[in-house]
Every structure is written in structure tokens, then in C-alpha cells.
Amino acid sequence: MKRCTFSVLVNNHPGVLQRVTGLFSRRGFNIDSITVGQSETPELSRMIIATYGDDNTLEQVKKQLNKLIDVVQIVELSAYPMVDRELALIKVSSLNKADPAILSIVEPFRASIVDIGSENIVIQVVGDQEKINSFIELLKPYGIVELTRTGMTAMPRG
Template identity: 60%
Template sequence: MERHTISVLVNDQPGVLARVANLFGRRGFNIDSITVGPSEERGLSRMVIVTTGDDKTIEQVTKQLHKLIDVIKVQELSSGPMVAREILLLKVESGPATRAEISGIVEPFRATIVDVGPQSMIVQATGDSEKIDALTELLRPYGIRELARTGVTAMSRGIATVRA
């Protein structure tokens, strides 16, 4: 099973996210990640959905998405060159004795420490999912107290765009 990243341009209306998620659920497709936010065009939002499946499954998903009234455009981003990023906030246990060690782990990932408390630190990282996974695993032995990830957001490289 391959991972696929799909960009969906939709009308910015209540219930659109629920209808899209429902479509995936009814068809038995899993959503690995979904992000939604305003697009460059007023009144439209962009959803970036990461799912797994073969090419036939993704073709089916795309066709079903096009049938939804509030869907304007659907494009599979992973079929070509794309830029994909995720944001991580991770609270890790750290007393004064382990702060330097944790800083040394965080630095090569170009992550930053955004908060320091008496017994914890919050690390912020941006990158592809594999980078976020690797940093998380390296910090796990210190004791992860809380973790939040945005999910993947992406766009195609070069001149190609997903516009209305």
C-alpha cells in the first residue's frame, strides 16, 4: 500500500469537513492525516488528506470526492513532485541535568525549544513525517509527556497549482 497525498479545494461552508471524512469512512478508506485551512481565494478552503491505498483505490476516492457539491477541485499531489511538511509540539521531561542533552538532540533537526519549565521542555519541529518520527523516537527515552502533530500540509512544486 502506498501513501497518497490529495489536495482538495472546497467551499468554506459548515459541514464540508464532516462530509469529506464521512465519504472516506463509508468507503472503508482510512485518513492518515487531514489538515484544513483557508486558501488563497476568499471563500475557499484547502484540505490536504493523506491516505494509503493502491492506484485504483485513490482513483475511486478522487471520483467520489468530485461528486460532493462543495468540492471544487481535487488533485493527487503525490503523483508528482511536492513539498510536504508537518509541525510537531512535543513536551519532554527534562530537569537541569538533561537540558543540554536534549538541546543536542534537537539541534540537528533544526527544531527549537519554545518553552522551558522546571521539569519539562517543549520542542517545536517542522519537516516531513519521517523527520518528525525520527525526532520523536530520539526524545522518547527522556519521557514524552505530551505530543501534538498538525498532520501533513502540502503543495505541488513548480508552477502547477490547485486552483478553482
């Protein structure tokens, strides 16, 4: 099984996201990550979809997506050098007064503290999935209260 990342350019119409995710659901394909936003053309949206599968499954995903009327273009980003990023907001308990230790983790990851409360600190970190996962593992001993991630967004290099 390999991870594949697709950039799917779609018409910016109501229901398109539901049709794309419905296709994955009906065919038994799993979506590992999906992000959607307006593209460089206002009437089009770009979906970045990460999924896992063998070569046959991934080829079927691509073929099925191409059959959807609102799909304008599909690019398999993982077939080329690409830049990918994800954002995570992590709320960590600051009651145990481990703030200096937490700060020593934040700095090397180029993360930033975006909110400080009497009981919690909210940290923002941006990077690839591996970096985010490593950062979360290092923060676990300090008590993660809440965690949210954006999912991956990506584009080809160059």
C-alpha cells in the same frame, strides 16, 4: 499499498469537512492525515488529505470526492514533485537534568525550544513525516510527557 496525498479545494461552508470525512468513513477508506485551512481565495478552503491504498482504492477515493457538490478541484499531489511539512510540539521531562543531551538532539534537526518550565521543556520541530518520526524516536529515552502533531500540509513544487 501506497501513500497518496490529495489537495482538495472546497467551498468554505459549514459541514463540508464532515461530508468529506463521512465519505471516507462510509466507503471504508482511512485518512492518515488531514489539514484544512483557508486558501488564497477567502470563499474556498483547501484540504490536504493523505491516505493509503492500492491504485483502484485511490482512484475510487478521487471519484467519490469529485461527486461531492462542495468540491471544486482535486489534485493528486503525490503524482508530482511536492513540498510537504508537518509541525510537532513535544513536551519532554527536564527533571532528569539531561538538558544538554536534549539540546544536542534539537540543534541538528533545526528544532527549537519554545517553552522551558521547572519540570518540562516544549520543543517545536517542523519537517516531513520521516524527520518528525526520527526526532520523536531520539527523544523517547528522555521521557516524552506529551506530543501533538498538526498533520501534513503540502503543495506542488515550482
